[in-house]
Amino acid sequence: MKLIIVENYEEISKLAAINIKDVINKNPNAILGLATGGTPLGTYKELIKMNKENEIDFSKVTTVNLDEYIGLSERNTQSYRYFMNENLFNHVNIKKENTFIPNGLAKDIQEETNNYDKKIDELGGIDIQILGIGTNGHIAFNEPSDFLISGTHLTDLTQSTINANSRFFNSIDEVPKTAITMGLGQIMKSKKILLLAHGENKAEVIKEVLSGNITSKNPATMLQMHKDVTIIVDRTIGDLIKITDI
Ligand code: GLP
Numbered sequence: 001m002k003l004i005i006v007e008n009y010e011e012i013s014k015l016a017a018i019n020i021k022d023v024i025n026k027n028p029n030a031i032l033g034l035a036t037g038g039t040p041l042g043t044y045k046e047l048i049k050m051n052k053e054n055e056i057d058f059s060k061v062t063t064v065n066l067d068e069y070i071g072l073s074e075r076n077t078q079s080y081r082y083f084m085n086e087n088l089f090n091h092v093n094i095k096k097e098n099t100f101i102p103n104g105l106a107k108d109i110q111e112e113t114n115n116y117d118k119k120i121d122e123l124g125g126i127d128i129q130i131l132g133i134g135t136n137g138h139i140a141f142n143e144p145s146d147f148l149i150s151g152t153h154l155t156d157l158t159q160s161t162i163n164a165n166s167r168f169f170n171s172i173d174e175v176p177k178t179a180i181t182m183g184l185g186q187i188m189k190s191k192k193i194l195l196l197a198h199g200e201n202k203a204e205v206i207k208e209v210l211s212g213n214i215t216s217k218n219p220a221t222m223l224q225m226h227k228d229v230t231i232i233v234d235r236t237i238g239d240l241i242k243i244t245d246i
Helices: 009-026 041-052 080-087 109-123 159-168 184-188 200-209 219-225 235-241
Strands: 002-006 031-034 062-065 067-069 128-131 153-156 178-181 192-197 229-234
Touching: 002 009, 002 235, 009 031, 009 041, 009 128, 009 192, 009 229, 062 080, 062 109, 067 080, 109 153, 109 178, 184 219, 192 200, 192 219, 200 219, 200 229, 200 235, 229 235
Parallel strands: 002 229, 031 062, 031 128, 128 192, 192 229
Antiparallel strands: 067 178, 153 178
C-alpha cells in the first residue's frame, strides 16, 4: 500500500483527478469505478474542469458505480444516480449509456446484482476504482460484519451509516435502510484502487487500514491484500495517525 499525505482536501482532489486523467489518457476506453459521498466531490469538480479544458476526453470512457440505495428512483435527489448525474455525468462528454449504477428499483434484486457483476466482468474489469471510507471502515456499503460478501449484493445499512448519511436527507427517517453494493471481491478485482480520506473523524479508521491486520469488522482493512492501492489523506489525518507508530 502506498500512503500519500497532502496538505488539504483540495490537494487530495487534484491528485485523485490527475491519477484518473493518467489512466484515461493511456487508455481512452478506460473503465472507471466511481464512488459517491462527500469525499469524491472535489475530484469530480477537477475532472469537469479538465474535461472543459480538453485535458480529458470521456467520450469512450465507461463508469461503474459502487452502490445505490434501495427504493430511490433516479429522479430522487438522494439517489446515487441523481448524485452522479448532477456532480459529474451532466458536465462532461460521457455517454450516459456508458454509465452504470445498480438499479435500486429493480423488481428482482438478485438478478440485478448478478447482472451487475456480469457487466463489470464483461467490460474487462475496473481500471481504477475511487473509494471513500465510512468512519466505521465501510467501503461502498460493505459494512462491518462477521463476514464479508464477495460479489454485488443487497445489504442492510448499519445504524452508524444511517446516522452519518442522514446529513444529506431532510430527516433520518428518510434514509433508506438497505442498498445494493459491489462486494469486496469485486472491488478487489480492480486493477488500481485510490482510497481518499480527509478530516480527523477518518484518522482512526485509516490507521487501522494501515495496521497490517485484516478484519471484517473494518472492511477497508481488506485492501491491504491488494497489490496496487494508494491512500491519499490530508495533513490532519497524517498528523493524527503518526506514521512512525505503525
Ligand atoms: C457512503 C457511500 C460510501 C462512502 C461513504 C463515506 O456510505 N456508500 O461509498 O465512501 O459514504 O462518505 P463521505 O465521503 O461523505 O464521508
